[in-house]
Amino acid sequence: MECVWCNKKIYPNVTWSTFLYPEKLAPLCHSCQGELRWIERADCIDCGRQYKDGAKKESNRCQDCNRRRETSQQFLTKNRSVFQYNEQLQPMITKWKYRGDYCLIEAFRAPVQEGFKTYFSDLNADTIAVPIPLSPQRLQERAFNQAEAIAQLLPLPTCELLKRVHGEKQSKRSRKERLEASNPFQLFKSTNKPVLLIDDIYTTGTTLQQAAEILIQSGCPEVSSYTLAR
Amino acid sequence: MLFSFRKKKDDFSYLPSSDKSLSDLAQDRFDIPSLSHTLSGKLFLREELPLKSHQLETLQQEQFIQTIPSITTNPNHCRRCGNTQTSLFGEIPCARCNSTHIYCRNCIEMGRVLQCEELYYWTGPKPTYSIPNEICAWEGKLTGAQQLAADRICQTIDQAKEELLCWAVCGAGKTEMLFPAITKAIIAGKRICLATPRADVVRELFPRFQQAFPHITITALYGGAEKRDAPSQLTLATTHQLIRFADAFDVMIIDEIDAFPYHADPLLPYVTKRAATKQAAFIYLTATPRKELKLRSDNGKLPTVFVPIRYHGQPLPEPQFIISLNLKNTLENYGLPKTFWNWYHNRTQANRQLLIFVPTVDHSNQLSQTLQKQLPGQNIAAVHADDSEREEKIQQFRNKQLFILFSTTILERGVTFPSVDVVVLDAGHDVFDQAALVQIAGRAGRSADDPTGDVIFIHDGKTNAMIDAKRMISQMNQKARKL
Numbered sequence: 001m002e003c004v005w006c007n008k009k010i011y012p013n014v015t016w017s018t019f020l021y022p023e024k025l026a027p028l029c030h031s032c033q034g035e036l037r038w039i040e041r042a043d044c045i046d047c048g049r050q051y052k053d054g055a056k057k058e059s060n061r062c063q064d065c066n067r068r069r070e071t072s073q074q075f076l077t078k079n080r081s082v083f084q085y086n087e088q089l090q091p092m093i094t095k096w097k098y099r100g101d102y103c104l105i106e107a108f109r110a111p112v113q114e115g116f117k118t119y120f121s122d123l124n125a126d127t128i129a130v131p132i133p134l135s136p137q138r139l140q141e142r143a144f145n146q147a148e149a150i151a152q153l154l155p156l157p158t159c160e161l162l163k164r165v166h167g168e169k170q171s172k173r174s175r176k177e178r179l180e181a182s183n184p185f186q187l188f189k190s191t192n193k194p195v196l197l198i199d200d201i202y203t204t205g206t207t208l209q210q211a212a213e214i215l216i217q218s219g220c221p222e223v224s225s226y227t228l229a230r
Numbered sequence: 231m232l233f234s235f236r237k238k239k240d241d242f243s244y245l246p247s248s249d250k251s252l253s254d255l256a257q258d259r260f261d262i263p264s265l266s267h268t269l270s271g272k273l274f275l276r277e278e279l280p281l282k283s284h285q286l287e288t289l290q291q292e293q294f295i296q297t298i299p300s301i302t303t304n305p306n307h308c309r310r311c312g313n314t315q316t317s318l319f320g321e322i323p324c325a326r327c328n329s330t331h332i333y334c335r336n337c338i339e340m341g342r343v344l345q346c347e348e349l350y351y352w353t354g355p356k357p358t359y360s361i362p363n364e365i366c367a368w369e370g371k372l373t374g375a376q377q378l379a380a381d382r383i384c385q386t387i388d389q390a391k392e393e394l395l396c397w398a399v400c401g402a403g404k405t406e407m408l409f410p411a412i413t414k415a416i417i418a419g420k421r422i423c424l425a426t427p428r429a430d431v432v433r434e435l436f437p438r439f440q441q442a443f444p445h446i447t448i449t450a451l452y453g454g455a456e457k458r459d460a461p462s463q464l465t466l467a468t469t470h471q472l473i474r475f476a477d478a479f480d481v482m483i484i485d486e487i488d489a490f491p492y493h494a495d496p497l498l499p500y501v502t503k504r505a506a507t508k509q510a511a512f513i514y515l516t517a518t519p520r521k522e523l524k525l526r527s528d529n530g531k532l533p534t535v536f537v538p539i540r541y542h543g544q545p546l547p548e549p550q551f552i553i554s555l556n557l558k559n560t561l562e563n564y565g566l567p568k569t570f571w572n573w574y575h576n577r578t579q580a581n582r583q584l585l586i587f588v589p590t591v592d593h594s595n596q597l598s599q600t601l602q603k604q605l606p607g608q609n610i611a612a613v614h615a616d617d618s619e620r621e622e623k624i625q626q627f628r629n630k631q632l633f634i635l636f637s638t639t640i641l642e643r644g645v646t647f648p649s650v651d652v653v654v655l656d657a658g659h660d661v662f663d664q665a666a667l668v669q670i671a672g673r674a675g676r677s678a679d680d681p682t683g684d685v686i687f688i689h690d691g692k693t694n695a696m697i698d699a700k701r702m703i704s705q706m707n708q709k710a711r712k713l
Contacts, residue, residue: 001317002317007317007318095338099338099339099342100322100333100338100342101320101335101338101342102320102321102322102323102333103320103321103322103335139325140325140326141277142325143322143324143325143326143342143344144322144323144324144325145325
């Protein structure tokens with residue numbers, strides 16, 4: 001089998017035990033896998049941010065989340081993410097999402113499922129997964145929704161509750177523009193079940209907060225979020 | 231493989247034919263000449279076409295644009311890049327057509343090809359070019375050997391389906407030899423492509439061609455500096471960029487045909503062949519042809535012209551082999567072998583800069599640090615393929631701000647320094663094949679002011695590659711003496 005990222009052949013280890021019970025081959029080769037870094041601790045209990053090693057931790061919430069709490073802009077119960085958005089992951093997500101190399105989801109399958117078990121073991125039993133939608137134009141362009149692809153890896157029922165209005169790509173805006181931008185989402189269907197929002201990258205959290213705001217206002221009891229990277 | 235051209239796999243009959251004449255309707259509504267310049271000879275994805283849907287509809291009704299399926303199955307075959315490797319096709323639950331189907335992962339960097347899409351191909355009139363009065367502004371004079379080769383190239387491009395191998399030593403002045411033939415092809419209204427596997431060759435040739443052909447629009451295509459404009463009459467491109475072309479060029483010149491990745495990737499010869507018209511002439515330029523090409527040349531199946539002598543008329547420096555028995559040990563401890571120092575202290579021209587080739591990136595970085603400690607007065611640096619400061623370091627070496635430069639095989643070709651001695655540490659290593667060693671040896675003695683230079687292969691056991699490389703160089707020198 002070939003590594004989904006570098007396309008080099010992956011050779012299985014042959015020992016007596018793997019000979020008898022063949023290992024399941026990982027989708028990434030050893031060197032590509034090695035560069036991916038998990039987020040190991042949630043230094044901010046709200047957004048799941050991990051400070052750089054050695055950074056001083058003053059409270060268990062980060063500045064952004066504290067500010068949001070003070071202005072009652074905090075709509076998410078919590079956010080958790082799987083990977084650090086580093087130099088290995090960034091080109092992988094770019095190729096997956098913008099170039100549209102759908103198969104790369106295989107590289108994320110096991111980590112996303114494992115992370116879900118770790119972070120959301122206490123999740124309410126009737127929680128539904130809601131992927132952040134793309135605008136119809138963008139969906140046509142990409143031919144798949146990356147958030148939906150992640151949501152389908154989880155053992156939760158997936159539901160489309162939101163619609164997105166076509167606009168500038170989030171990644172093309174500056175931090176300030178993002179924080180000030182008006183809400184791009186509209187309610188499509190309301191729900192009375194708790195919701196887990198799914199997206200690919202958590203940067204400032206604005207997108208997820210905006211989506212959560214709409215869901216909360218329409219009567220959803222609780223909204224958390226889970227992303228592939230931050 | 232390189233000359234699998236005529237095998238069944240390279241069947242381009244899927245390209246629609248183009249014998250449609252202008253209808254009044256289309257002429258009124260479209261600027262057909264300009265469209266044919268932009269669209270002719272390329273395979274487009276829908277989003278790459280600069281046309282609104284009603285325009286496209288009319289052009290399709292007129293059969294000026296036809297479509298072909300993008301991916302055929304059983305076995306899978308991407309019509310754009312020619313990929314047939316199963317692991318390089320992925321499945322996607324497509325939101326456009328609401329079904330799950332395959333897409334090509336091989337050429338995805340140039341825009342994804344989905345199975346549910348079609349490729350668009352211009353079958354309207356071919357573009358015509360306005361030809362300026364003065365074409366070639368190059369005023370230099372070709373040497374005898376260069377002139378001979380230039381004449382053969384000129385003859386070849388006149389004939390349909392002809393091929394010519396131009397086997398010219400490193401530093402023969404290959405580019406200048408092309409100018410007469412290109413001038414001739416431009417006058418004949420032909421479309422010319424100079425393709426090469428390496429982007430840095432395109433970057434280097436582009437300004438030289440612009441100077442030589444100041445009144446001709448030249449398109450340079452390579453990854454990173456991707457220009458979307460129409461291919462002009464003269465196109466310089468990496469072979470990779472030819473993935474988008476079909477039946478476009480009347481003259482196809484492939485420079486450094488033996489360089490990576492052309493010989494390693496069977497798709498590149500495929501797309502190169504497809505990018506040329508059925509009647510096209512092919513010119514292959516190289517100093518170190520690989521086996522297949524050499525075999526065909528030796529058997530007389532491929533017309534060949536030799537340029538065995540450099541433009542300055544001096545023979546190629548032949549490599550000296552120096553054995554160093556504990557080389558592997560010394561290198562593992564990131565030290566330089568004694569034999570290197572013996573040679574270094576007895577150099578005839580101690581003011582020449584030093585270019586040292588090592589097998590790995592790790593060696594390049596570590597050894598440059600070791601040497602810096604031993605020669606604190608000298609400026610020493612190391613480059614490798616992923617080095618972000620590569621260009622700057624090469625420039626500094628050219629400006630003589632650096633005295634010693636360590637390099638992996640990336641500097642084996644395409645770079646010219648006027649006056650250097652060349653050392654290969656562990657010349658027996660696998661990365662140094664015959665072509666690489668000949669090219670490396672070809673870095674020495676490039677300028678007319680200092681036409682010689684030492685070429686030292688330090689090894690712990692001769693390899694065939696080393697012996698063959700030396701033989702190839704001395705054969706060329708023999709040929710040159712007979713001129």
